[in-house]
Amino acid sequence: xxxxHVVDDIRTWARVNSPWVVHFNTGSCNGCDIEILAxxxxxxxxxxxxxxxxxxxxxxxxxxxxxPVTRQAxxxxxxxxxxxxxxxxxxxxxxxxxxxxxxxxxYNVIGHIDEVIPVDVYIPGCPPRPEAxxxxxxxLLGHLKNPVLEETIQEAG
Amino acid sequence: MNAIQDLLTLMFFPGxxxxxxxxxxxxxxDRKLMAxxxxxVGPRWFQPYADIAKLLVKEEVIPAxxxxxxFIALPILALAGALTAALYVPLAxxxxxxxxxxxxxxxxxxxxxxxxxxxxxxxxTTDRFxxxxxxxxxxxxxxxxxxxxxxxxxxAVAARSWQINEIIADADGQxxxxxxxxxxxxxxxxxxxxxxxxxxxxxxxxxxxVAGALTEYSGRGLALFRxxxxxxxVVGLTMVAAFYMGGVSGLPLFxxxxxxxxxxxxxxxxxxxxxxxxxxxxxxxxxxxxxxxxQWLALVIWEGVQx
Numbered sequence: 001x002x003x004x005h006v007v008d009d010i011r012t013w014a015r016v017n018s019p020w021v022v023h024f025n026t027g028s029c030n031g032c033d034i035e036i037l038a039x040x041x042x043x044x045x046x047x048x049x050x051x052x053x054x055x056x057x058x059x060x061x062x063x064x065x066x067x068p069v070t071r072q073a074x075x076x077x078x079x080x081x082x083x084x085x086x087x088x089x090x091x092x093x094x095x096x097x098x099x100x101x102x103x104x105x106x107y108n109v110i111g112h113i114d115e116v117i118p119v120d121v122y123i124p125g126c127p128p129r130p131e132a133x134x135x136x137x138x139x140l141l142g143h144l145k146n147p148v149l150e151e152t153i154q155e156a157g
Numbered sequence: 158m159n160a161i162q163d164l165l166t167l168m169f170f171p172g173x174x175x176x177x178x179x180x181x182x183x184x185x186x187d188r189k190l191m192a193x194x195x196x197x198v199g200p201r202w203f204q205p206y207a208d209i210a211k212l213l214v215k216e217e218v219i220p221a222x223x224x225x226x227x228f229i230a231l232p233i234l235a236l237a238g239a240l241t242a243a244l245y246v247p248l249a250x251x252x253x254x255x256x257x258x259x260x261x262x263x264x265x266x267x268x269x270x271x272x273x274x275x276x277x278x279x280x281x282t283t284d285r286f287x288x289x290x291x292x293x294x295x296x297x298x299x300x301x302x303x304x305x306x307x308x309x310x311x312x313a314v315a316a317r318s319w320q321i322n323e324i325i326a327d328a329d330g331q332x333x334x335x336x337x338x339x340x341x342x343x344x345x346x347x348x349x350x351x352x353x354x355x356x357x358x359x360x361x362x363x364x365x366x367v368a369g370a371l372t373e374y375s376g377r378g379l380a381l382f383r384x385x386x387x388x389x390x391v392v393g394l395t396m397v398a399a400f401y402m403g404g405v406s407g408l409p410l411f412x413x414x415x416x417x418x419x420x421x422x423x424x425x426x427x428x429x430x431x432x433x434x435x436x437x438x439x440x441x442x443x444x445x446x447x448x449x450x451x452q453w454l455a456l457v458i459w460e461g462v463q464x
Contacts, residue, residue, distance in 0.1 A: 010210060011210075011214045013207070013210075014206075014207045014208075014210035014211035014214065015211050015214075017201075017203070017204070017207035017211075018204070018207040018208045018210075018211040020208075042195055042196040042197045045192070045197040045198050045199070047188075047192060047197065047198075047199060047200050048198050048199070048200070048201070050200060050201070050204055050207060050208070052208075054363075054368070055363040055364075055367040055368050055372075056286075056367045056368040056371075056372045056373075058218060058368075058372065058373055058374065058375040058379075059368060059371075059374075059375060059379060061211070061215075083218075085215050085216035085217065085218050085375040085376055086215070086216040087215070087216075
């Protein structure tokens, strides 16, 4: 095992065990936002996995987005995404974030999140249960730990 | 040979890395106790280590309109101040590494360096949240620093010395918090102000001003500031325990006394809500300073009567 391997292992271990999240509402009805806040409450306690809700995008590793992207929110979403330091990941929570949901085709809505920024994990539901959101976060961490997964998915698809 | 030994002492044990590890362990205990009070499971034991390691390998964004040199130097200076302060206190029950006449004052000012650096770091960027955070950080510094200093000088006056070693030796295992209860309370609550934890967390109020003075910091700078905070937590606890709870000779006694203090801090932290910055200033200058000054006067008069 080379020196570089050891450093890489420590780096991956640290990233997997300390995902700090910043939460941004791009035009959601607040249903998903309440469920996201629920994962920080004593019943679900995401701090078990090292998840910490940060206020500043500069401190965060994971951007949790809810809702369809409205024309107003597009620039702000882009700016928040650009402000985050590398490496950064995006989780889209809820049906609207994935497809636009019931707001699809509205005059003031651009569409789903990945029309604006790249998304790593999609969590469906209207709203998704807190367990589902935690599962999505853990899946993202698993993907960080084991990047081979991505290749297999691409091959399968 | 002697130089190498000095270097090892400073870098690994009991300075340097050992202090950092101790600081991060105490940070974990703090977060875990906090979580248990809130009926949560809480973070795993390596959480602060993972946080710091992750921040260190993350990209550091330097805002275009800030002074580059200051932006990079301030976190280093803050951590260096906290680590240097650790050399003069009986950390983990060992005797202080270095000691000279008046090292109490030097240690207290080294501990303030972190707060000053945080304030300057906030003022260095043009981000509005950083600026508000920096103003609040420095305002808070001016409110708790005087009472905290006076509270720390109480045992020094009783011992007629400004050397940490001699003050602890003079108390001779007696719990000074029985004869100087006001000083103990003010020192403990001053520690809350120093570390910017509730109810004195207005400078980094995440619900109002994002992350206060450190809003623009990412990666390495943020990691160093956090490390400085962790070190300051353990140094502050050591000082209060050593001065007011009859010294910290030996590791078991050190752990027991500092954990007891930490438990009290966590209790206060989880019971009270955040004070507005003007309420913080009012509390310290109307109550803290006056009470501790009254006790200080009583001490001086008592010393005069005795002499």
